[in-house]
Amino acid sequence: MKIQIIRARPEDANLLHQIVVTSKGYWGYPEDWVMLWISGVKITSEYVSTNEVFAAEIEGEIAGFYALKEKGQSICELEHLWVIPKKIGMGVGRALFTHALQRASHLGAKYMEWAADRHAAGFYEHMGGKHIRDYPSRLEGPIPIFRMEVNSENPPNS
Template identity: 40%
Template sequence: MITLRPARPEEAPALSELCMISKAYWGYDAAFMDACRDELTIGPADFARAQIQIADDGGKLAGMAQLQLQGAAAELDKLYVHPDFIGAGIGRALFDWAARQARDAGAKVMSIDADPDAAAFYRRMGAVDDGVSPSGSIPGRTLPRLRITL
């Protein structure tokens, strides 16, 4: 049974590994994945500045979401689902958690810089295109920027 709960700082290495495994699902090569490693690594600063929620399947890390709140705006920094759980509703549950947390904190909009392969998922959740953002890992690459009104 999947449960959502706050992540613990000692889970940072497992969360970082989940982000890498989930990103690699889209078929990126080793060089690309290596370039993304720093951006996908969860560390103490992430716990200090953001809320991190995990989807737990009886002790197995099924997914995670990282939400940063900034007054009337929120940023969904990360949402990753382990490939074994894709299609099981984990992404939707984590997205719903992030939107609810942001709304409850007073945010009116939540923004997402999405992997191009994940943008369709966010659009299905109600997000709309809002331009592009530069990749934090790959110089010259841009990512779809999406937003959802809360």
Template identity: 30%
Template sequence: MTQVLLRPARPGEEDQLSELCLKSKAVWGYDDAFMADVAPHLRVTPDAIREGRATVAESEEGEILGVCQIEPGSHHGSLDLLFISPTAIGQGVGQLLFEHAKDLLRARGETVMTILCDPYAEPAYLHMGAKRVAMRPSDVFKGRELPWLEVTL
């Protein structure tokens, strides 16, 4: 694999990065209706970019391979988004972004990173050291529960 570089997301990239999130989520086989409902929740925001909370992983050639977005809190920051381009899944890009998100939150004084994740993504997060602490209701679908994970920073 080519070398992966991490950099802050740039103003104007929010739509391209949000589209990457949707393409990555779609890998799990969700139907069009599901994807339309979750789309507003899988957005890289201009505020996150401006505040340095969104990070891009890209190849040496400039191909965007993944993105993460954090949300600092009060000793419990969250990993809001972590999505990998379907062509880069399984190549270590997620691990790089995960560790970077931990570093960003730690630098902001957080002691725990929380993750409300897709059930299909849970094994990857557990492999990287997260622990499931509960199941929480989905923000999008009534009656659907999602794994709530934590990582000590």
């Protein structure tokens, strides 16, 4: 199985948004929580065309995506990283995360930061992310915030 990372196209926006909805629902949160959370997140064609949004393709089908945003002079924020639930554990998340680090480096960032779903925290720790603080959430409890240094000599863990 070959995973190819491509720049997402504006016409992919609805599919990318559906991946967010499906992925968030995968973790067994109450449906009203998922709907409330999703109401604040919308992946639009404008968002895709004006941000660093890349998708993982397997055999021509999108299996996940990430979005990166410059946040100051030395930090890129990983705003999204979502994998279709049936593709979890197949290397899609690793491929997307590794590409995001490379892209952040290309953009001149020294660090990449992101908020993680608590169910994904172990994945990010395994990839080398450092838990730096928590962000309060009225729904799911504290949300862990991670940071990782971006450089070519510090690739993510395998």
